[in-house]
Amino acid sequence: xxxxxxxxxVVTGASSGIGAAAVRAxxxxxxxxxxxxxxxxxxxxxxxxTGAEAIAAxxxxxxxxxxxxxxxxxxxxxxxLINNAGGAFGLDxxxxxxISDWQRMYDVNVLGAxxxxxxxxxxxxxxxxxxxxxxxxxxAFTAYEGGAGxxxxxxxEEMLARTLRLEEAEHNVRVIEIAPGMxxxxxxxxxxxxxxxxxxxxxxxxxxPLTAEDVAEVIAFALNVPHHVNLxxxxxxxxxxxxxxxxxxxxx
Numbered sequence: 001x002x003x004x005x006x007x008x009x010v011v012t013g014a015s016s017g018i019g020a021a022a023v024r025a026x027x028x029x030x031x032x033x034x035x036x037x038x039x040x041x042x043x044x045x046x047x048x049x050t051g052a053e054a055i056a057a058x059x060x061x062x063x064x065x066x067x068x069x070x071x072x073x074x075x076x077x078x079x080x081l082i083n084n085a086g087g088a089f090g091l092d093x094x095x096x097x098x099i100s101d102w103q104r105m106y107d108v109n110v111l112g113a114x115x116x117x118x119x120x121x122x123x124x125x126x127x128x129x130x131x132x133x134x135x136x137x138x139x140a141f142t143a144y145e146g147g148a149g150x151x152x153x154x155x156x157e158e159m160l161a162r163t164l165r166l167e168e169a170e171h172n173v174r175v176i177e178i179a180p181g182m183x184x185x186x187x188x189x190x191x192x193x194x195x196x197x198x199x200x201x202x203x204x205x206x207x208x209p210l211t212a213e214d215v216a217e218v219i220a221f222a223l224n225v226p227h228h229v230n231l232x233x234x235x236x237x238x239x240x241x242x243x244x245x246x247x248x249x250x251x252x
Contacts, residue, residue, distance in 0.1 A: 007129070008032040008078050009223070012059055012116060013085030014052075015042035017185035018135060021216035022082055023052050029220050034072050037085070059085045059112030069119035078123045080131040080223050083113040086157075087188065088139075091146035102149040109153040113160060124173050129227045131174040133219060134161045138181045138235060142244040165232065174230045176222050181237030182247070184209040205249025209238045 009026055013019035015037035023035045023046060033052040036059075037043050043054035053075075057068040072078065086109040090101040117132055124130030139147055140154035158177060165175035184203050203209050215236065222231045240248040 006030055006032045007080065007223075008034070008076060009080040009082060010034045010036060010072060010078055010116075010120060011082040011084060012036045012112070013135075014046065014054075015039040017188060018180075018183065018212045018215045018219075019082075019084040020046055021212035022084060022219045024050055025213070025216040025220040026223070027052055029224055031080075031223075034078075036068060059116055060107045062115065065115045065119050072120075073123055077127050078120055079127045079129055080133065081116060081120045081124060082133045082135070082219065082223075083116055083157075084135045085112050085116075086135060086153075088147075088150040090149060092149075093146060094148050097149055102152070105149050105153040106156065110156040110160065113157055117160075117164065121168075121173070125168075125171045128172060130172070131176060131223055131227075132161075132164060132168070133176040133178065133222060134158075135215075135219075136161065136177055136179045138179050138237065138244055140179060144244055161233075165230075172227075174227065176231050177233045178215065178218055178222065179233060179235045180210055180215050181235070181244070182206065182209045182241045183212065183215055185212050206238065206240050206247060207250060208240065210236065 009031050011019055011022050011033060014023050014035035023033050026033050027050045035043055035046055035052045035054050036057050038056060038058050040056040043056060046052060047054035055068055055071060058064040089104055090098055092098060113134055124132065134157055136158045137154045139151045140158040143151055161175055161177040168175060218234055218236055222234065
């Protein structure tokens with residue numbers, strides 16, 4: 001019998017939340033996974049739990065990404081890149097928005113995805129079954145007060161995905177965009193507002209917001225369907241979030 005080589009994926013932002021859940025989901029479905037994030041200790045704990053390979057790297061740093069790619073590709077090919085590293089910082093209106101927060105969001109959400117994609121695209125083409133998956137947000141296509149910086153960054157990442165899909169179809173590389181709505185993770189809102197009480201209010205009364213595991217299940221599904229099937233854009237929200245501006249809060 002011919003031995004089938006497991007597919008290999010690189011997941012950024014893997015130290016917590018959706019990234020860590022995606023590592024678990026892909027490992028459970030038979031993938032070899034390289035888990036990437038800045039926080040080495042959390043990565044090593046995840047690696048011990050799942051059998052993934054852990055590599056500490058910063059997607060906002062050119063040299064770090066180049067070193068990461070060199071190390072990963074020295075160990076074999078890559079079949080999927082999951083650009084999950086990202087985040088929102090601040091809820092200020094445009095009139096008083098922090099330039100540094102906007103710059104930070106653009107660098108990690110857009111340029112981080114660009115750096116990683118450029119570093120691994122040749123290997124994904126060589127794979128013959130390569131996929132680039134980008135985690136954007138419903139904020140990419142819905143404006144809301146206090147959200148201009150994050151929406152701008154995620155819109156930029158969405159345009160990266162759309163354009164890349166046009167450019168890479170001829171190379172048999174799938175480009176998948178997963179755009180979640182309200183997802184309750186341990187760090188997203190806390191990192192954004194900097195205060196646990198304020199972060200908890202984001203989900204107050206919402207009986208069942210999405211979890212990191214919900215999103216990870218969709219990521220794994222999108223990567224495990226036959227390669228000729230491309231899920232261009234998947235939007236997922238909790239049932240309680242009918243739209244960005246309409247959230248049912250009953251469990252108060």
